[in-house]
Amino acid sequence: MKTKLLLFLLLSYFGTCQSQNYKFSYSPNSIDSLENYLTKITNNKINEFGTNQRKKAKEILLERKVSFLKDVEDSTFIFDKTINGFLQKILTEVYHSNPQIDTKDFYFLINKSLIPNAACYGNGIFSINLGLFSLIENNDEMAFIICHELAHYILKHNDKALEEYLETFNSKDVKQQLNTASNKKYGRRSAVTLLLKDLKFNFMKRSRSAETRADSLGFTMFNNTKYNKQASINILKKLDMTDGILFNNLTDLKQNFTFEEYPFKEVWIEKEDKMFDTTESVNDLELDKDSLKTHPNIPLRIENLIHNYTITTTNTTKNEIELVQKKTSENSIKIFFDDSKLDFALYQLLSLHKKNELDKKAFNSYVAYLLKKVYVLKEKHVFGKYVGPVNSFSEEKYINEIRLFLNNLELKDLRKIGYYFCQKNELISKDDTEFQDAYTFFKSLNKN
Amino acid sequence: MKRISTLLLISFVANLTFAQEKKINEVNTFKVKNSGAILNKEKDVDGYYFFYELDKLKKGDREFAIQVLDKNLVEVAKKTYIDNKNTFLMKSSFNNQGIMFAMANFKEKKISLLSYDKKVNQLPTIDIPLESKEIRYIQYMQQTGDFNIIFPVENKGFIFNKFEDNKKIGYSLKYYPTDGGKSWEYNSPDDSKEMLAINPIEVNDKVIVALETSKPGLLSRKLTLKTKIIDVNTGVLLYEKEYSKNSKPRLINNAFLDKDNNVVLMGEYFKEGDNIIDDKSLGLFTEVVDLSGKTLKENFTSWKEDVAKIAKVSGNYIEDKGYIYFHNIARTKNNEYYAIGEFYKRTASAGGIALTTLSLLGGGGGGASVTQLTITNSVVFKFNSDFKLTGIQEFEKGKSRAPSLSDFGSPQLNAHALKAYGAFDYEYTQLDKTNDRFYACFIDYERLKGEKNKSAFKTIICDNGQLSEDKIYLKSDNNNTDFRVLPAKVGNVLLLEYDKKLKEINIHLEKINIK
Numbered sequence: 001m002k003t004k005l006l007l008f009l010l011l012s013y014f015g016t017c018q019s020q021n022y023k024f025s026y027s028p029n030s031i032d033s034l035e036n037y038l039t040k041i042t043n044n045k046i047n048e049f050g051t052n053q054r055k056k057a058k059e060i061l062l063e064r065k066v067s068f069l070k071d072v073e074d075s076t077f078i079f080d081k082t083i084n085g086f087l088q089k090i091l092t093e094v095y096h097s098n099p100q101i102d103t104k105d106f107y108f109l110i111n112k113s114l115i116p117n118a119a120c121y122g123n124g125i126f127s128i129n130l131g132l133f134s135l136i137e138n139n140d141e142m143a144f145i146i147c148h149e150l151a152h153y154i155l156k157h158n159d160k161a162l163e164e165y166l167e168t169f170n171s172k173d174v175k176q177q178l179n180t181a182s183n184k185k186y187g188r189r190s191a192v193t194l195l196l197k198d199l200k201f202n203f204m205k206r207s208r209s210a211e212t213r214a215d216s217l218g219f220t221m222f223n224n225t226k227y228n229k230q231a232s233i234n235i236l237k238k239l240d241m242t243d244g245i246l247f248n249n250l251t252d253l254k255q256n257f258t259f260e261e262y263p264f265k266e267v268w269i270e271k272e273d274k275m276f277d278t279t280e281s282v283n284d285l286e287l288d289k290d291s292l293k294t295h296p297n298i299p300l301r302i303e304n305l306i307h308n309y310t311i312t313t314t315n316t317t318k319n320e321i322e323l324v325q326k327k328t329s330e331n332s333i334k335i336f337f338d339d340s341k342l343d344f345a346l347y348q349l350l351s352l353h354k355k356n357e358l359d360k361k362a363f364n365s366y367v368a369y370l371l372k373k374v375y376v377l378k379e380k381h382v383f384g385k386y387v388g389p390v391n392s393f394s395e396e397k398y399i400n401e402i403r404l405f406l407n408n409l410e411l412k413d414l415r416k417i418g419y420y421f422c423q424k425n426e427l428i429s430k431d432d433t434e435f436q437d438a439y440t441f442f443k444s445l446n447k448n
Numbered sequence: 449m450k451r452i453s454t455l456l457l458i459s460f461v462a463n464l465t466f467a468q469e470k471k472i473n474e475v476n477t478f479k480v481k482n483s484g485a486i487l488n489k490e491k492d493v494d495g496y497y498f499f500y501e502l503d504k505l506k507k508g509d510r511e512f513a514i515q516v517l518d519k520n521l522v523e524v525a526k527k528t529y530i531d532n533k534n535t536f537l538m539k540s541s542f543n544n545q546g547i548m549f550a551m552a553n554f555k556e557k558k559i560s561l562l563s564y565d566k567k568v569n570q571l572p573t574i575d576i577p578l579e580s581k582e583i584r585y586i587q588y589m590q591q592t593g594d595f596n597i598i599f600p601v602e603n604k605g606f607i608f609n610k611f612e613d614n615k616k617i618g619y620s621l622k623y624y625p626t627d628g629g630k631s632w633e634y635n636s637p638d639d640s641k642e643m644l645a646i647n648p649i650e651v652n653d654k655v656i657v658a659l660e661t662s663k664p665g666l667l668s669r670k671l672t673l674k675t676k677i678i679d680v681n682t683g684v685l686l687y688e689k690e691y692s693k694n695s696k697p698r699l700i701n702n703a704f705l706d707k708d709n710n711v712v713l714m715g716e717y718f719k720e721g722d723n724i725i726d727d728k729s730l731g732l733f734t735e736v737v738d739l740s741g742k743t744l745k746e747n748f749t750s751w752k753e754d755v756a757k758i759a760k761v762s763g764n765y766i767e768d769k770g771y772i773y774f775h776n777i778a779r780t781k782n783n784e785y786y787a788i789g790e791f792y793k794r795t796a797s798a799g800g801i802a803l804t805t806l807s808l809l810g811g812g813g814g815g816a817s818v819t820q821l822t823i824t825n826s827v828v829f830k831f832n833s834d835f836k837l838t839g840i841q842e843f844e845k846g847k848s849r850a851p852s853l854s855d856f857g858s859p860q861l862n863a864h865a866l867k868a869y870g871a872f873d874y875e876y877t878q879l880d881k882t883n884d885r886f887y888a889c890f891i892d893y894e895r896l897k898g899e900k901n902k903s904a905f906k907t908i909i910c911d912n913g914q915l916s917e918d919k920i921y922l923k924s925d926n927n928n929t930d931f932r933v934l935p936a937k938v939g940n941v942l943l944l945e946y947d948k949k950l951k952e953i954n955i956h957l958e959k960i961n962i963k
Contacts, residue, residue: 189503189511267882272937275495275518275542276525282568284528285513381920381943384956389520411961 026075122158140231148218240298249351259420340386368438371418418442499537519937543600579613632683687741747835778886783833
């Protein structure tokens, strides 16, 4: 039963995306069956709570269910045969090596976010961000992440957090303190803030301890699998490195947009002066960031694992990894275009082009289309709705350079860049309809 | 794009995953008391501020928060500040070394200058006590757009422009350095028999150019303008130049400091003996004055001869087309000048920055109106480096009408007073020094045949000597959205879209298009 349900949900999707090789969908085959599944697991979860907490727990869990369904409807998740198949094989190995796990009603989804992350919803649903598929180098690393998330479920961390919340906010003591603070005639904001600061600090402290426990149990399960145990340390190190900078691939922006007839202008990517000499917003109302971290520092997590377990190195498994990463890259382009995130789309196009991971014809077609889209959005004065300006505190060099470029381009620049880009690549892309459409558009703009 | 749930600041605690309790949200949701753009003298935007009241404290005090966003809408600071409940944020200014806020409390009769350095550390607050009469004048002044109560001196300091309750009314320019220099004051004479007001309009690292307006009494029509050049480092008056009824009657619209530190004054000139309030101007002028006060060059463009010739009208251009209210005069790198104005009828003169103080000394005022001004197209006069008129270009705009403010009866003064109340469609002009452009912005209410009337944000752009217009309609197709436009970093506008259904504000920067 469990395998049937899982396969049904994972593998049923519409393979109807228009462009190139994109055979993924933003919705499962049947949203109704997903809703039924969610209703079932939500009800199960509600019934697990004691009578004194059930009413409030029900309220919160139903709210979460609605929010999750909205995420699905809002195209937060993608359904891709290749990627889901890859994941399924790893899951099968993990489950097979850990028969004690009751995997009934487990449901793994792929979140379209490129931030390398994964999540356990606590009700049997898990999500793996698309960005994680780009980060891993082998199946082993993904297997450790899955084990870590499964550990959260087994250790009932979500349930405990909810229980703790209900207990705290339903406790007479906290209610009284909250009432006293919020009924104060003077200084009620600071009184409430102080109270919440303590509560939040306790929640976060427990959350950090939960992460450490999930690492431990996760590793125990991972240890039962055939995978290379060193992968647990490797993936944690990678996650630590991506903590600050996500978009660190070379893009060669200038080389791609300089033409003999219309050379690249440095002013397009000129950094703006910062208003203040600070590295982040100076916020008097912010609580101490370190005390509010949900995760302990990764080096500490690595240290814990090394200290508590013998970590051996064996051969790594690299089944289909290249194919999955290629699909991830291709899908991300499509996702960025669908969300009109043109800055990310251009970054992805340029970085894949630089790494020779994108067919030249496809690259031409997408860039020409992107330039046309930027022109049209700017002409209508709506471009800023989709591409924001550069955050002066961000150190993401490549994506920031692209944002500056797209934001600073004027219509007259775009007219020329679009035209010369198409002219330069005319021969390679002569049969490409999308490219030709953009070329015709730019030709007509340059008539006079 | 930024999304803000109505005009509320919801503090960090309301964003906690678990903090969904209504009570907590109520305590931690704050209404914006006021907000605005932080502009420099070129009307370029350095950032935006939002002023919130956070908490009620004992003895009539309040905890406030000032949130500062940079020109790219990124929050760079959120500072808390405790002051009396009647405090409001009157003006903000940024000089590249720090930010200064004028926090006014008219009940307690004071303005506190609150400033932060480049690291956002609070500096000692400067309290400036006020007299009732001074407050009255400041309140009038708040209604004008061009009066500079805090004027930034880039990388040097700030000038605070205060009214003084002297024998009549006077002023005091107070300079507060941020570069370690010395503070100074420049005051009008205590015993002056004239009512005096001043407005700093241009500054560099050496001098300040300020326009002083004086008149014998509130109802007097005898007006004298003086250009004052003050040493920015010492506050010493280097020279002053007078324009009065009997000596070069002129209205000054704008002033520049050129590369040799000469002052270029621009505006309208009148016949010797004419009153700039009552009489019709003869045309436009420029005058180049060196730092000793000596006039190096003067040029005149008459309505009758020069303007009529270029405009190809047989008679007096003004009588034919209507009067022009010149809002600003912009200069490009090759010393071409562009005077930006709007046509209006039933009045006879023009104005400028000096008239901001003039309308102030006139007392502003409302009251019953029997006449009205009809404001029509915008217009740009182009002059070459010798201030010879070389072109006139009109840009179509719908008619807007404003009732005359009848206190003084003079149509000219009415136009200036109306300008102070925002009756004209003109919003502001931004100078883009890097690209040698200017952007003159208007809000027009378009009445198109067969279509619903709609507001449009129109910008006249000068690029490479060519004038063009860009237009943004302030209306969504489904009519569910209200739009507001705010100034933004040069060459851009900030669009605020309020979705009435979702009760959500979307803010995005958009480039002004040059076709």
